[in-house]
Amino acid sequence: MPEVVVSIGPHHPALKEPVNFKVIADGEKIIRLELDLSYNHRGVEKAAEQRDFIRVLPLMERVCGICSHSHSTAFAKGIEEIMQLEIPPRAQYIRTIIAELERMHSHLLWLGVAAHLIGFNTLFMWTWRDREAVQDTLEEMSGNRVHYNMNEIGGVRSDLTPAQVTAALARLPNLEERVNKYVDMVNYEETMLIRFRGVGKLSKEEALRYGTVGPTARASGIDYDVRKDDPYLAYADVPWTVVTDTHGDVYGRTRVRVWELQESVKIVRFCLENIPEGPIRVPAPKNAPKGEILSRYEAPRGELAHFIRTNGTDKVERVDIRTPTLANWTSVAMCLVNQNIADIPVIVAAIDPCLSCTSRITLLDTRTKKEGIMSFDDLIRRYRSRNPERVWP
């Protein structure tokens, strides 16, 4: 039977982000997978070398919409450590609150998307409605629903007023009740169980070998969590536990994420109730001394690593961003073999891909000044000539 190539992406309703899987399938079973990333490159790392620290922070934030605070904080805390600045505790707590709120909104978003992918639109509607409570809190505190821009080198940009703290605490009980309900649903809802169980299984050894990070790894029983391994911000003060599961399939990853939601609610509540008084930033020098640092951060999707090298000026020499999604792509390609085509969206979504984070390098736009029109036929012909081995129906 000839191999049928089903090309999923880059434009496809299953994927929320542009990535191309060339799936070579036999009926409904997948034999092989070719991954083609990076349709959306923007040149962030190169651009960061040409801006001073104040200007780089908003750039870092825009690496990703959902984990914007992660990138910005990872960069800020890296630079602060090179400069050997001592951040005031109130700023650390505020950063932690925003970070955990971001984790909550990301996990609720993911839960809705995963439900939508299996056709369970009711859960999608419900989780996104509860996510609005988190978004309202973030908007009150920072002025925006995404891209909060709370960080500065040396602390945070704006303070939390007592009214904001009270309003946020008031939203938490309802949110906690809804999250508990989702924990129940994940464990007992039949259609979810039947679509998630046994799908995309990754054993502990495989997960270690392929370098998976984040909830995907924790669902296979590996208890790496940068917040515990390498504590930063206020995580050392807050009582919380790392969540792991032993299933290793999409069901396990779902459970890890809803339990992390519960933990995040607890962390946010603790921080809001125990936030210390004090200044929210310290003045930072313009230039950073020569140095290098590996700044690690637990983004909602996993471990984020910023490797920063400074050279004594007010710009970085190099910032190398390794996002969790990039680390998890290998595991996706490996665990998709021998699964059904129908499960591709679910397995891909289970690592919570954020291609905005993954592809950050330049697709420069220096156009030649020549103008010309390429007709639709030319476009098709050009695409076909580049892919002669494709099976064209």
Add this chain to the structure above:
Amino acid sequence: MTGPLTLDMVAGKMKDFGVTEQVRRNRIRITTTPDTVHDTIRTVQAMFGFDRLITISAVDNSRTLELVYHLTGPHRMVVSIAVELPRDLPAISTVSDILPPAAIYERQIHDLFGIVFPGHPGLARIVLNEDWPDNEYPLRKDWKPNPDTFYGGIKGEKI
């Protein structure tokens, strides 16, 4: 490996591979040479249990190209193994046989810096588009976009 890992433990064993220093509370940096990288990584894997690759960072410090391999393990320490490569013909053997996630990072570095990794399963373009011209490595310090070169995409789209 249980218990905290200290600098002396690592430094003693790694003397033949390169210079070891403690750069942060939980990070140890080993500077070594390109030909010994593979053995260094295998040794730290076997002897100290650094079984996870965090990332491979590449830096262009205007004189040479540097590669830093960051690994971590269950003891939560991080070791960074740094090498320097010459600019004109940078090549270093791949470590994807002992660390599978390295394949993606090496592909990315090859795309952007031009470092060749002999032994790599497939150094296809991963980050740049397929019709990006060869020998243009955007993240090198001496690279500037050339207005006469065509960098791929669709020519002259009338919007």
Add this chain to the structure above:
Amino acid sequence: MTDPVFGLIYILIFPGFLFLFLYALFLAFLDRRIAARMQQRVGPPFFQPFADFIKMLGKEVIDPAGVDRAIFDAAPLVALAAVMTAYLYVPIIGNSPLAFQGDLVVVLYLLSLPTIILFLLGWLSRNIFSAIGGIRAVTQLFIYEVPFFLALLTPALMAGTWSISEIVVWQQKNMWFIFLQPIGFIVALIGLQAKLERTPFDIPEAETEIVAGPWTELTGRRLAIMDLTIDISLVVGSALVAALFLGGPMIPWAVTPSWLETVIGFFLFLVKTLAVLLILSSIKVATGRIRIDQVNDIGWKYIASASIVQVGIVLVMNYLWVYA
């Protein structure tokens, strides 16, 4: 032979095609509204399906390169004609004037035509996603059709007739089949949900996997007509289940004068079809989509065996009580 004028009014206006058109759009609206309220959303206004239909009729029809335009134009119309014809044999207000022995079988056959048309369209679309969707539609047809047919034929077995109208009359004299054959009722509902390709059985048009399956290349008036076909199938399916299990447009006791009995019966028919719709909508909202191999599993293991058990029970009941 009935009066031709009366026949024409029955077929074209009430309770014929005009009423069918309006009622189908109304039930589509109710379905969307109920689903929305259950998901804590507002939902569309009551004229939404009608507005969608009119809008779609005016949209551009795009033909992919190399497809057979004639079949693409004709196929939706054939599907529509099939379900509209099936509607005529279901008793809506009193007995259907076109009833004859065996019209139950004809209705069941006509109701499966839209799925086969979908498969045809998917196959002819020259598009791998449509082909996969078409294959899934036909696979699902094989799986649910057997239990569905069996569940709808057991009332005929017990009533001793192959005409839907006479089954309704039998129920008026004795008891509604939902009490006599509850397993059959449940199987019939599940089969109906699968026939209409609604969650959890909407795998052939799974938006998140294969774009829209066989619906992908349908545009403009073709899409409007296929959508209308599915909406009308909902009406016909609900009316069929209501007629076979809930007693149809008859009330269990006699009321004089007879015109009042007919009118009350008609309103009861509306209520019963709405009840079936409510059940189907709830199933749609409360579940997620299951994979085709899981449909296969569940279909043959549980649903088919349930329907066979139901047939066995009916045969025993026939022997012992009904025809003793």
